[in-house]
Amino acid sequence: MNRRLIPPYVWTGGRTRPSRNVLDRLTVLRAATDQVPASLSPAGRRVLEILLDGALPLAEVAAHLSLPVSFVKVVVSDLFDEGWLIVRAPTPAQDDRMPDQQLLERVIRGLRALQ
Amino acid sequence: MDSERSSSGIYLRNPDQRLVKVIVSGPFGVGKTTIINTLSDIPPLRTEEVMTATGAVVDHLEGVRDKTTTTVGLDYGRMSLSDDLALCLFGTPGQKRFHALWEDLTQGALGALILADTRRIADSYEVMGLIEEQEIRYAVALNIFPDSPQYPEEELRQALDLAPETPLITCDARDRSSSLAALLGLAEHLLNLPVLEQS
Numbered sequence: 001m002n003r004r005l006i007p008p009y010v011w012t013g014g015r016t017r018p019s020r021n022v023l024d025r026l027t028v029l030r031a032a033t034d035q036v037p038a039s040l041s042p043a044g045r046r047v048l049e050i051l052l053d054g055a056l057p058l059a060e061v062a063a064h065l066s067l068p069v070s071f072v073k074v075v076v077s078d079l080f081d082e083g084w085l086i087v088r089a090p091t092p093a094q095d096d097r098m099p100d101q102q103l104l105e106r107v108i109r110g111l112r113a114l115q
Numbered sequence: 116m117d118s119e120r121s122s123s124g125i126y127l128r129n130p131d132q133r134l135v136k137v138i139v140s141g142p143f144g145v146g147k148t149t150i151i152n153t154l155s156d157i158p159p160l161r162t163e164e165v166m167t168a169t170g171a172v173v174d175h176l177e178g179v180r181d182k183t184t185t186t187v188g189l190d191y192g193r194m195s196l197s198d199d200l201a202l203c204l205f206g207t208p209g210q211k212r213f214h215a216l217w218e219d220l221t222q223g224a225l226g227a228l229i230l231a232d233t234r235r236i237a238d239s240y241e242v243m244g245l246i247e248e249q250e251i252r253y254a255v256a257l258n259i260f261p262d263s264p265q266y267p268e269e270e271l272r273q274a275l276d277l278a279p280e281t282p283l284i285t286c287d288a289r290d291r292s293s294s295l296a297a298l299l300g301l302a303e304h305l306l307n308l309p310v311l312e313q314s
Contacts, residue, residue, distance in 0.1 A: 024223070025162070026134045026203055028127065054126025057134055057203065063160035063191060064125070070165050086130075092223035093135050099225065099252070104306040107135065107225070110196025111299045115292055 023073045025059035026090040033084055040084070043067070043075045048084055057090075125157055133200050134193075136223055137298070138251065140207045141230030142238035146258040147206040148190045150230065150288035154204060154295070155192025162189045162205075164216060172219045187216065202298070209242030217245055226305050227253040228297060230288070233263045236274050243275055252308060254282040254301040280308070 031051040040048065046065050050056070056064075062072040079085045093100060127134075139147050152159045163186045166172055190206030207213070207220055209229075221227070229246060231239045246253055255275060257263075266274075272283060282304045286297040 025205075025220075026136055026223075028130060028132075028134065030130050055130035056126060057193075059162045059191060059203075059205075060125070060157075060160060060193070063162045066163070068163040068165045068186060088130070090134055090136070090223060093225035099305050099308070101306065103133075103135065103225070104302055106200055107196060107202070107302045108299065108306065110200055111295055111302060114194075114196070115295050115299070 023058060023076055023087070024090055025069060026057045027076075028055050028057055028088040028090070029061060029076060030055040030086045031084065032086050037084070040079075041075070043071075044079055044084075047072065047075050048079060051085070127201070128195055128198050131199060132195070134203050135200065135225050136220075137202050137204050137301075138207050138221055138224050138227035138253075139190075139204050139230065140209045140217075140227055140242050140246070141258075142209050142232070142235070142242060145209075145230040145232045145238070146288035147230060150228075150258070150286075150294050150297075151190045151192040151204050151206050153288060153291050154194050154202075154298070156195055157193050160191045162191050163187070164189060166213075166216060172215045187213070189220075209239070209245065211241050211245060214245060214248070217249060221249050221251045224251055226301050227251050228301050229253050229255045230258045231255055231275065232260065233257055233266060233271070234260065236271070239275060252305050254284060254297070254304050256284045256286045256297040256300070258288045259285055280304070 029051055031048055033048070034052065036045050036048045036052070047061055050061060050064055058072060058076060059069055061076075062069045065072070076085060076087070080087055093103060139151060141147055148159075164172060165184050165186055167184055187208065189208075192204045193201050194204070195201045205220055207217060227246060229239070229242055255277060257271070268283060277283060282300045284297045284300040287293045
């Protein structure tokens with residue numbers, strides 16, 4: 001299996017907690033730059049690199065880089081704090097136990113159109 | 116389009132596309148991977164989640180050095196319904212020991228599609244127990260295999276302890292239109308549901 005040689009906490013420079021709690025698996029990430037600065041950590045570089053060509057949710061960035069979601073949250077949080085990323089938090093599909101009716105109708109229309 | 120690798124197909128159609136989380140669960144080997152592969156319009160992925168030995172989800176890395184952690188891989192797929200809407204499918208293991216992962220993953224989810232296999236209906240008891248604990252609405256889809264035995268619907272509903280309004284759909288996880296119909300069954304059920312009463 002692909003065992004990592006360097007534990008994630010070393011990669012993040014010893015920091016363990018993302019500085020923002022808004023980061024979710026479906027937070028949409030985009031690069032705020034068109035080139036990757038050399039000053040970034042190796043993990044930071046890899047995350048930013050994959051985002052140069054388009055926007056992706058955090059979970060997908062983690063999957064493409066074969067890194068745990070929790071680890072990528074820390075890296076993304078740093079990149080965001082340093083201004084390299086634009087992030088957009090997901091809108092929950094239900095609020096206060098009420099599924100969003102308009103959203104459901106759009107989902108149903110979309111699924112029917114694909115059938 | 117992309118010179119190095121044809122990876123442009125992996126990105127969101129537009130950065131403002133609304134992403135809606137849908138949980139796909141069921142016992143081991145029931146066809147979660149298959150249905151996600153069938154429905155996803157990006158190459159299916161596996162996301163890694165870190166859990167402690169006691170089953171807690173590690174959401175940050177604090178203290179992780181001292182604890183025994185394991186990684187669990189989840190199947191993941193995304194399907195665009197329009198330029199501004201996509202469903203993100205999270206294949207979530209249906210065993211009780213993943214209880215904490217469930218709690219974490221179901222946050223903000225639209226609903227769950229629970230797959231069951233009529234050849235091994237007892238394997239579904241754990242996931243049915245798990246879903247009852249969560250505040251998430253769901254539908255059950257029987258993934259039909261060539262040698263699946265047929266049971267009267269009432270018997271299956273009893274075996275799975277389903278509420279009368281919970282949809283029990285049959286599908287073939289390898290077939291796109293059948294899998295779409297299962298998702299549609301879930302979405303229509305959610306639309307018809309009254310607001311949950313405060314418990």
